[in-house]
Amino acid sequence: MVTKHELEGLPEDADLRRADSLAREIFSDVANKWALLIIEALGEGTLRFSEIRKQVEGVSHKMLTQNLRMLERNGLVDREVHPTVPPRVEYTLTESGRALRVTVDAICGWTHAHLGHIEDARRRFDTA
Amino acid sequence: MVTKHELEGLPEDADLRRADSLAREIFSDVANKWALLIIEALGEGTLRFSEIRKQVEGVSHKMLTQNLRMLERNGLVDREVHPTVPPRVEYTLTESGRALRVTVDAICGWTHAHLGHIEDARRRFDTA
DNA sequence: CAGTATCCCTCTAGATACTG
DNA sequence: CAGTATCTAGAGGGATACTG
Numbered sequence: 651m652v653t654k655h656e657l658e659g660l661p662e663d664a665d666l667r668r669a670d671s672l673a674r675e676i677f678s679d680v681a682n683k684w685a686l687l688i689i690e691a692l693g694e695g696t697l698r699f700s701e702i703r704k705q706v707e708g709v710s711h712k713m714l715t716q717n718l719r720m721l722e723r724n725g726l727v728d729r730e731v732h733p734t735v736p737p738r739v740e741y742t743l744t745e746s747g748r749a750l751r752v753t754v755d756a757i758c759g760w761t762h763a764h765l766g767h768i769e770d771a772r773r774r775f776d777t778a
Numbered sequence: 779m780v781t782k783h784e785l786e787g788l789p790e791d792a793d794l795r796r797a798d799s800l801a802r803e804i805f806s807d808v809a810n811k812w813a814l815l816i817i818e819a820l821g822e823g824t825l826r827f828s829e830i831r832k833q834v835e836g837v838s839h840k841m842l843t844q845n846l847r848m849l850e851r852n853g854l855v856d857r858e859v860h861p862t863v864p865p866r867v868e869y870t871l872t873e874s875g876r877a878l879r880v881t882v883d884a885i886c887g888w889t890h891a892h893l894g895h896i897e898d899a900r901r902r903f904d905t906a
Numbered sequence: 907c908a909g910t911a912t913c914c915c916t917c918t919a920g921a922t923a924c925t926g
Numbered sequence: 927c928a929g930t931a932t933c934t935a936g937a938g939g940g941a942t943a944c945t946g
Contacts, residue, residue, distance in 0.1 A: 678811050681810065749892070753885050757809065772852065
């Protein structure tokens with residue numbers, strides 16, 4: 651990923667280049683705070699728009715819709731609309747979304763495991 | 779992580795709350811495109827400022843310094859200044875940085891593994 | 907309730923120039 | 927070469943109001 655173009659210069663792999671830039675784009679989509687927090691919130695279950703909004707503390711209405719659309723577009727979440735009134739819209743991770751979620755969990759785990767180290771590092775840095 | 783405050787309301791765990799908000803903050807620092815790409819670029823090795831800049835395609839001088847400072851402050855990268863002229867500054871992941879790198883690798887792996895699915899999903903979404 | 911559209915302002919991030 | 931500072935345009939994102 652974000653490959654260093656080991657193959658750069660070979661004229662025949664425009665395909666690889668394309669895949670590369672696509673990977674970049676997806677990485678940029680996904681590697682952002684709100685997207686990851688939404689994925690984490692969905693977890694294994696199914697949540698309504700308003701429920702996600704509660705769980706992902708601090709997310710605005712706008713950011714939530716934007717990111718949900720993006721995740722849906724990339725096939726990470728499934729959006730099911732129940733044509734009732736009032737409407738009920740449920741979001742669920744797709745298989746690929748759940749696969750990504752595992753890595754998000756790993757980041758969360760890393761964060762907690764290193765809280766202490768990080769606090770120390772900050773203190774050292776800030777006093778210097 | 780980004781816990782849903784299962785313990786919310788109990789007055790005695792201001793500590794947990796603090797740790798929680800710290801975790802949030804760290805998550806926000808780290809869950810951003812440039813930070814992750816820099817960590818990925820550093821890998822197991824040691825790179826100079828200008829070398830990182832080459833590897834992380836598209837990063838501006840400013841963004842690179844900003845993110846390197848942030849990563850240094852959080853104890854993810856080690857910054858070594860050689861007092862020569864011209865100056866030589868080398869960056870290396872710390873142990874905690876390398877631990878996080880593993881998860882970044884996982885995200886990259888995920889990206890490549892799901893490129894096809896994602897392209898399909900996008901096509902479907904965009905034509906609808 | 908969920909979603910879209912509009913306004914508006916902040917703050918990000920690029921470009922440029924300058925120092926050790 | 928690496929880093930800091932300044933200026934500035936423009937995207938990001940909040941608040942609000944309106945629709946199905």
